[in-house]
Amino acid sequence: MSEARSRLLGTAGELFYSDGIHAVGIDRVVAEAKVTRATLYRHFPSKDDLIVAYLTQADGAIRERVETARTESAGPEDVIRAVSRFIADDIQRDGFRGCAFLNAAAEYPDPAFPVHQAVLRHRQWFLDTMTELFTDLGKIDAEPAARHFVMLRDGAMAAGCLTDPKPVCDTFLRGVEGLLTYRSREPASASS
Amino acid sequence: MSEARSRLLGTAGELFYSDGIHAVGIDRVVAEAKVTRATLYRHFPSKDDLIVAYLTQADGAIRERVETARTESAGPEDVIRAVSRFIADDIQRDGFRGCAFLNAAAEYPDPAFPVHQAVLRHRQWFLDTMTELFTDLGKIDAEPAARHFVMLRDGAMAAGCLTDPKPVCDTFLRGVEGLLTYRSREPASASS
DNA sequence: TGGTAGATAGAACGATCGGTCTACTTGAGA
DNA sequence: TCTCAAGTAGACCGATCGTTCTATCTACCA
Numbered sequence: 001m002s003e004a005r006s007r008l009l010g011t012a013g014e015l016f017y018s019d020g021i022h023a024v025g026i027d028r029v030v031a032e033a034k035v036t037r038a039t040l041y042r043h044f045p046s047k048d049d050l051i052v053a054y055l056t057q058a059d060g061a062i063r064e065r066v067e068t069a070r071t072e073s074a075g076p077e078d079v080i081r082a083v084s085r086f087i088a089d090d091i092q093r094d095g096f097r098g099c100a101f102l103n104a105a106a107e108y109p110d111p112a113f114p115v116h117q118a119v120l121r122h123r124q125w126f127l128d129t130m131t132e133l134f135t136d137l138g139k140i141d142a143e144p145a146a147r148h149f150v151m152l153r154d155g156a157m158a159a160g161c162l163t164d165p166k167p168v169c170d171t172f173l174r175g176v177e178g179l180l181t182y183r184s185r186e187p188a189s190a191s192s
Numbered sequence: 193m194s195e196a197r198s199r200l201l202g203t204a205g206e207l208f209y210s211d212g213i214h215a216v217g218i219d220r221v222v223a224e225a226k227v228t229r230a231t232l233y234r235h236f237p238s239k240d241d242l243i244v245a246y247l248t249q250a251d252g253a254i255r256e257r258v259e260t261a262r263t264e265s266a267g268p269e270d271v272i273r274a275v276s277r278f279i280a281d282d283i284q285r286d287g288f289r290g291c292a293f294l295n296a297a298a299e300y301p302d303p304a305f306p307v308h309q310a311v312l313r314h315r316q317w318f319l320d321t322m323t324e325l326f327t328d329l330g331k332i333d334a335e336p337a338a339r340h341f342v343m344l345r346d347g348a349m350a351a352g353c354l355t356d357p358k359p360v361c362d363t364f365l366r367g368v369e370g371l372l373t374y375r376s377r378e379p380a381s382a383s384s
Numbered sequence: 385t386g387g388t389a390g391a392t393a394g395a396a397c398g399a400t401c402g403g404t405c406t407a408c409t410t411g412a413g414a
Numbered sequence: 415t416c417t418c419a420a421g422t423a424g425a426c427c428g429a430t431c432g433t434t435c436t437a438t439c440t441a442c443c444a
Contacts, residue, residue: 004421022214022301026402036422037403047402060316097301102350106298107212109289109353123354154350156345158294161301164316171339184376195393228392229433239432288435 006086008033013054015192017100020106021051021115048114055118060101066129069191074137077180082148083130084176087153088169091160099157123149137180148179197235200225205246209292213243213299213307240306243296247310249293254314258321268328269372272341275325276368279345280361283352318342322346329372340371 001009002045011033015024026047031035069082090096097103101119108115130146139145156172202279205226215353218239222229227273229360261274279368290293301306322338348364 002420018301020214020301022212022299025400027400036424038405038423039421041403042278042420080290085237085251098298101225102275102294103298105354106216106295109210110214120354123351144363144366147359148367151347151360151363151367152328153347154341155347158350159315162312164299167339168343171336171343175343176335178374182370194390219429219430228394230393230435233389233433234390 001124002043004033004035004039008035008040008043008050009053009057011041012050015055015056017058017103018095018097021104024152051115055101055104055115055122059118059122059125063125076133080130080133080137080176080180084173085135088173091156091169091172092165096165098161099154100155102158121149145179149176152176152179155188194235195230196225200227200235200242201234201245201249204242205249207242209295210287210289213296243307244310247293247296247307247314251310251314251317253319268325269312269378271366272322272329272372274324275322276365279348280365283348283364284357285362288353288357290353291346294346294350315342333340337371341368344368344371 008029011031012024015029015032026037026040030040031039040050044053065086069079071174072078073082100108101122104115105119108119110116111120123156127146127150130149131143134145134149135140151174152172156168161169200221204216204221207224218229218232221236221242222232225232232242236245258275258276259270265274267273267332293314295308297311300311302308303312319338319342322324323335326334326337326341343349344364344367348360
C-alpha cells in the first residue's frame, strides 16, 4: 500500500469515527491527510468507496484481535473472556465513540447501500464466530447464547460513549460472566 | 399547536428517523410537509431546533407509554414486562429503524451539542425509571439490574433493524426474564 | 376599520458538498 | 534514456446545504 493511500485511510478512519461520516467532507480528509484531491480519487473512485475501505479496515483489525485471542487462549471460555476484555478495554479507551459499524448503519440505513452491507457482513461474521465459541464450549443452545453475547456487546458499545464507561463495562462483564456461569441451565422461556 | 407546525414536526420526525438526520435537508422536510421555508423558520429558528423538537417529541411519546404501563400493571415486575413487550413490539413493527436517540447520538457525537444533550437527558430518565422499577421489585442491586436491562434494550434496538427482528426480540425477552428470575441471586463477580 | 399573526410563494445568499479537470513534478523500472 | 504511474497544486463544475429576504394573502380580534 502506498504511503499516500495509507495516510488517507488512516485520517479518513479517524475523522469518520470521531465526527461521523456525513459530517466529514472530502476536503477535510484531503487536508488532514496532506494529500491532494486528485490523489484521493486515484485510490478511491468515490467517497462511498473510501467509507467502505474504512469499515473493511476496522473489520480486519477486529478479526485479527479475535484470531489472536483464539490462538493465545487455553479454551473457548478463555477466548470469550479475552474478547470481552478487549471490548471493555475499547470502551474505556480515550476517544471511544461507540461501534464504528453501528454508527455507520445509523447513517446509512438503506440495506441496498454498500456501506450498510459492509456493516451486515461484519456483524454476521461476529455472530458466527461467537456461535462457534459457544458451541466449542459445549453449550446446547449456542446460538441463543451468542446472540445474547452480541446483544450485550452492542448495548455496551452504544452506551459506553454516552455516559461514564466504567459502570457500562462492569455491567457488560458481569453479564458475560452470568452467561458463562449459567450456561448449563435452560433459561426461563420468554412470553407465551 | 398550529396545523402547519404539527405537520412539520410529523414529517420531519418520519424523515429524520427513517433516513438519518444529516441525510435529510430542510428542502425535503418543507416539500413533504407541504409548507414553505418561511413557515418552518417561523416555528424553528434553525434545523438544530427542529431536530431537538423531533427528539423531544419522541421522548414524550415514550414517557407516556411507560406511564401507561405503570398505571395499568399490577406490580413492578408487570411494568418491566410491559415495557419489555412494547420495546419488542417496536422492534418488530414495520419501518423500525433502531433507537431514534442512539441514531441521533451517532450523528451528533459532540457532547456540547444540544442534539446530543437531548439524547443524554432521555437516557438518564430511562435509566432512572428502570432503577426505580427494580428498586420497587425489592432487588438489592437495583441499579446494576437496571443497567443490565438498558444494555439489553440498547443492543436489541441496535440489532433489530439490521437482521431479522424476531430472534433479536426473543433474545431480548429471554434476557429480561433471566434478569427477573435470578433477581435474588448475586451474579458472579466480574474480572479481578 | 385597522392591525396583527400566520401562512404562501419564490428568489436569492454564501458556503460547502462530491467530483472532475488541466498542468507540472518526481522517481523507479524497462 | 524513455516511459509511465503516482504525486502536487489548484481551478472549476453543478448541486445542495442551511438560511434570509421581499412580497402577498388570509383570518381573526380589538
